[in-house]
Amino acid sequence: MYTLYIGNKNYSTWSLRSWVLMRAAGIRFREQRLLLDQADTSARIRAHSPSSKVPCLHDGTVVVWDTMAIAEYLAERHPGLWPADSEARAWARSAAAEMHSGFANLRNEFGMNLRVHDPREPSPTVASEIERIKEIWGEGRRRFGGSGNFLCGAFGIVDAFYCPVAFRFRSYGVALTGVCAAYQAQLIALSAMQEWAADAARETEQIPKYDSLAQGHQR
Numbered sequence: 001m002y003t004l005y006i007g008n009k010n011y012s013t014w015s016l017r018s019w020v021l022m023r024a025a026g027i028r029f030r031e032q033r034l035l036l037d038q039a040d041t042s043a044r045i046r047a048h049s050p051s052s053k054v055p056c057l058h059d060g061t062v063v064v065w066d067t068m069a070i071a072e073y074l075a076e077r078h079p080g081l082w083p084a085d086s087e088a089r090a091w092a093r094s095a096a097a098e099m100h101s102g103f104a105n106l107r108n109e110f111g112m113n114l115r116v117h118d119p120r121e122p123s124p125t126v127a128s129e130i131e132r133i134k135e136i137w138g139e140g141r142r143r144f145g146g147s148g149n150f151l152c153g154a155f156g157i158v159d160a161f162y163c164p165v166a167f168r169f170r171s172y173g174v175a176l177t178g179v180c181a182a183y184q185a186q187l188i189a190l191s192a193m194q195e196w197a198a199d200a201a202r203e204t205e206q207i208p209k210y211d212s213l214a215q216g217h218q219r
């Protein structure tokens, strides 16, 4: 069976992407949580993950680190994680890759913290990143969503990459309308997302550097 090494569920967006992908796709795995921001975090993660980062997937003797590599490894073994249609798949890969390598300002300013409810105005840079995400969501739903609820129809890798954004937009009160609002609601309503949020709510660890980013009231 797979083992997925992850960080704190309240804060770790990269862990969420791999975890929710596997859970929503019904892929069985054992999870191992490694606490972030402790004096020995790097060494403890390094014992399982060559990059000293989570998530990291172990499949027997095979070790796969980085969310994109994990997604691709799983896609080779579990059909349906990328769209079957080549044009839709190219789009989904591009949209997932854009999230993987971009949106740094959104990440810094609107850090994922499931305890936070702090509606606020984004800075102009983050506002433009939010507009780009809305554009991606609208385009996916319009061109490839079909009768499904997700960007390319059924839930897949591209949706998993945007799951943390759905939580961030809720925490910081990003106003969405139409297809974007509906898509965010679909992501948050996934049973895997609800399970992740419930697990996060039971966590007691606090990471002051991430909590101070939020500076809002906790919920």
Ligand SMILES: N[C@@H](CCC(=O)N[C@@H](CS)C(=O)NCC(=O)O)C(=O)O
Pocket (backbone or CB within 6 Å): 007, 011, 012, 013, 014, 015, 036, 037, 041, 042, 045, 052, 053, 054, 055, 065, 066, 067, 068
């Ligand atoms: N590009 C990596 C990023 C992974 C990453 O930055 N993970 C954070 C947690 S969300 C981490 O492991 N940090 C280690 C630390 O804080 O020491 C990926 O896609 O997996």
